């Protein structure tokens with residue numbers, strides 16, 4: 001360390017704090033992280049610690065192919081081994097774009113040092129032709145291009161307008177959901193989730209996060225002391241109230257597996273049931289994350305929820321949830337509604353069961369069409385994304401708004417990596433008729449910015465030989481969200497017959513990480529972590545070659 005010009009006495013006797021940085025120009029949402037890290041360092045030094053910044057694999061949603069999710073577990077391994085192998089006493093996790101939050105938290109959980117999260121913050125809302133826009137509008141515009149309502153040039157211009165500042169997607173997409181998740185789990189300072197990246201108070205939050213981690217080391221406040229089952233239940237309830245991304249489910253299951261908390265899909269349904277949508281944020285509503293911040297931020301939402309959650313749960317502040325939100329207030333009821341006058345009565349998340357998804361699947365009622373919450377229709381099955389692309393706009397496709405679009409082989413093993421293709425675009429002729437929603441079912445995921453009556457994460461996935469592999473065009477499917485059921489109306493005898501003719505798809509590669517991933521990835525209802533990564537390795541390294 002002396003070759004960096006650091007005198008010995010500068011380090012000795014001080015808590016050494018690792019700053020785990022996901023900065024990358026290939027992750028535009030995290031491109032401001034070097035500057036943000038400086039604020040964290042100032043806070044650490046001010047509190048008497050010594051900061052050491054180090055890079056880990058950074059996953060950007062927009063550029064990584066085939067999907068950033070394929071690499072979430074790889075990034076978590078990088079984080080775990082980097083923290084474990086280096087002599088750090090505590091860690092600040094710098095999280096932003098979707099996967100950079102769960103991968104860092106998963107890796108840190110497997111080491112279990114004192115750890116705190118700082119999020120990068122959302123972009124400012126965009127304005128285009130007098131209308132406020134964000135990345136959820138990409139979906140509408142893509143449909144508009146398909147039916148000739150807008151041009152590609154207009155969409156490019158709008159894209160520049162919606163991505164006009166530093167930060168991650170400004171709607172309640174997966175990145176914002178993850179920022180809310182860490183705050184509601186108690187892993188970040190209160191108020192972290194929604195401060196815009198461009199707001200100087202984001203830097204103040206980073207500075208205070210740096211200050212706090214030094215004391216957490218002195219108090220030996222580790223992740224395992226905070227991440228109890230109660231913390232997970234709190235986060236699930238708060239996620240339902242904010243209409244968070246369905247990706248929340250998969251990442252929470254994986255985090256719970258690392259820290260050793262028994263969490264199942266049933267916990268999500270039990271905890272979300274009856275919780276109305278409080279926040280009027282896109283894609284379930286009309287506002288943006290910055291509006292949530294101005295309205296009081298997540299602390300105001302949590303305060304509204306206090307009768308429903310464990311307010312005595314411990315957080316990184318060393319205080320309880322109720323102490324953290326003692327001074328929270330709501331300043332705009334149009335953005336953060338009250339529990340007795342919610343924005344929508346539909347909850348943000350429901351878990352469905354039935355013979356089409358033996359392990360379960362999820363839907364986001366708050367972003368779906370009320371009229372389709374109970375629906376029976378004939379399936380049109382696409383065997384993979386290429387099949388879908390080839391046939392969906394074929395004028396000869398026999399499709400009506402009552403049909404159910406089914407997309408197979410987009411699960412963890414099947415794609416591989418479980419891409420965000422579940423909110424597949426409707427057939428052109430359906431869009432041209434003015435219909436903009438149909439029931440869609442897949443074993444893939446949906447972007448948190450997406451919306452529609454979209455059933456996701458059907459598990460076990462088609463490639464793992466679940467009944468989802470056996471559904472055929474023409475089969476009737478009935479969806480009943482209120483009853484939490486998804487039924488394939490095909491007899492067990494017929495399913496057994498079809499199963500006898502089914503063969504697992506061949507692996508796409510026998511080398512490298514992707515091969516390892518395909519062999520070991522678990523199903524979505526288990527968090528899609530790799531089986532050998534479940535649990536902790538701890539921070540102890542007993543052998544020393546020096």
Ligand code: FES
Nearest residue numbers: 029097168169175
């Ligand atoms: Fe990074 Fe949306 S692309 S958060």
